[in-house]
Amino acid sequence: MTELAVLDFETTGLVPGQDEVLQVAVVDETGAVLMNEYCRPQRHTAWADAQKVNGIAPQDVCGKPPFEALVPRLQEILSGARRVVAYNDGFEKAFLDAYGIPSRGLRWGEDPMAAFAQQMGGQKRSLSAVASFFGYEFEAHDALADVRATLYLYERLADGGLLRWATRNASPAWGQSPRGPVAYQTLPPEDMLRLLKCLGLCPLTAAQARQLWYKGIYTASPRPCEIVGFQNRSKEDGWLVVAVEADGMTYLVCDDYLREMQAPAFGGDGAAASVPGQAVGTGRTGRASRAGIAARGKAEGAANSRYAAFARKSAALKNVEANPDADPSNPFYGKAVVFTGDMEMPRAEAAQAVAELGAHVKSAVSRKTDYLVAGAQDPALVGAGGRSGKEEKAAALNESGQGKIEILDEAAFRALLAQARGQ
CATH class of the missing domain: 3.40.50.10190 (BRCT domain)
Known part of the structure; x- marks a missing residue:
């Protein structure tokens, strides 16, 4: 039994039961190709609109077997996998059902499109867009290239998402804080940026991500800082501790408090908000202090947040x-x-x-x-x-x-x- 079977179809259109499969590809968890076949439609002789997207012309599938002939083999591959994965898997499920492979009888893993949307505020993106977010380049709308990209994203987004992936791939580091040495984990800059984007803790460009300001109980005024690492999210209350470096010192701050300090990075005017309260050291703040930090964030920092701006914009459109x-x-x-x-x-x-x-x-x-x-x-x-x-x-x-x-x-x-x- 394979651990994963990553599936993608290229079709003559978007309507299951009416449109037909032109290409099917499946790879396993190692990227090994389990199936990559072009298929001859039995009812369609042309599919001009779909051809503009997937580049598959009628002559490319002339003489190829119809997809119906591949169904038994595909069903055996998918049934033998611990998890079946597809990007925007509702599309593949609908076509499987239309060809007599009951999708409900398969063991489905998390859809990378849904996982990314959940971690990015609900916004669904295309496979090529999310791959670009992770720095993965490929030629989209070839089924084999698409399943390889899907596997790459699944490894980074499923089962706890980017934070869990980052935790596995981070390196330990030490910094010096007013309370003494502090331990945190580091990632390469590009991976750290993706982690922070995913968690909603920084803007969307590397240049803006460096425009952060730290204001805590150890500094008299806001100081430019750089995010240099993180500590594991607590399983109990789901918050993250981020390590920032300012003036040669390392400070550990929780995510809600960090949001308050980001006014310049989110396009606010002037220096970062001077927020009274607790900067988080090596010890854990606990639920009460996190709630207080979150409350102050709403009252003092949210007005300059890009997410507050999004909320205002959405509310304005609803009215x-x-x-x-x-x-x-x-x-x-x-x-x-x-x-x-x-x-x-x-x-x-x-x-x-x-x-x-x-x-x-x-x-x-x-x-x-x-x-x-x-x-x-x-x-x-x-x-x-x-x-x-x-x-x-x-x-x-x-x-x-x-x-x-x-x-x-x-x-x-x-x-x-x-x-x-x-x-």
Whole structure:
């Protein structure tokens, strides 16, 4: 029995039972190839939209066996694995069921897409975007390349996530604090940055991650500091102790307290918040002090947090309602509009502008979406030149024929807005 069977399909489209498998690949936990086969569809002779994504042309599968002929072999491989893993595994499960392999009868491991989303605040990302986050480069939409990338991500995200992976791969280190020597664990800088991103303790670029400030009971004023390590998260209450270095001294601070000290790193004005209270040394703070730190963080530090900004932005969009008295002839009237990425025009302002024209502002892309306004994306999340999860979904809906979503960059959006306003 193999420990893992990592699975990926390339298909003629997105609809199980209607679309067919063009390629199937499976690797085990070592990366050894258990299956990599191209398949000839029995009902489709062309799949132009899917071909643009996966690059598989009809001539590439001419003479190949139909997927139905491979089902017994695939079922044997998957049934013999302790865990079956796929990226966005709902897609593979649906196609397995459609071909008569009951997905519920298999032992599924954690979906790396879901694991990453859970550790990054709920935002789902494409396989290529998450791989880029970890510095893993590959050619997406080849089933074999995709399963290898999925295995790489699974090793870093499943069963406790990045922190557990980091703990296994960290090196012990010592620093000098006002209380004497302190022990912590270190990682290579790129891995430390990913760990902190995953835990929500730092911004999304290496440059910003260095713009941290320490203010504790041992310093009279805020000092620039660098995150140099961490201590294990407590199993009881789930918090992390981060080691920061300032002026040659090492300080250990808990995660909530660190958030309070990050105003400059999160784009706040001036020096970091001067927060009275307890800086954490080698001893454990306990539940009461952590609760106090968290309370002060909400009161004094959250206003400068990027996550507070996200919360305010989301709340602002929820309060936007379409104007029923708008001119129905304008291009936004009655349309569903979704925003993604960063724009020069504040998102709340853009949302209010289209709502006044009769548009319905939505937070997620669906087949009912009419416009997706796409601002600049963070390469640290989507990769250089990559697309956000909303853009990926819009493109997939369009390619499958389930959606007719017009994707606008900010310039195109502003032009359409000016047209709708008669300017």
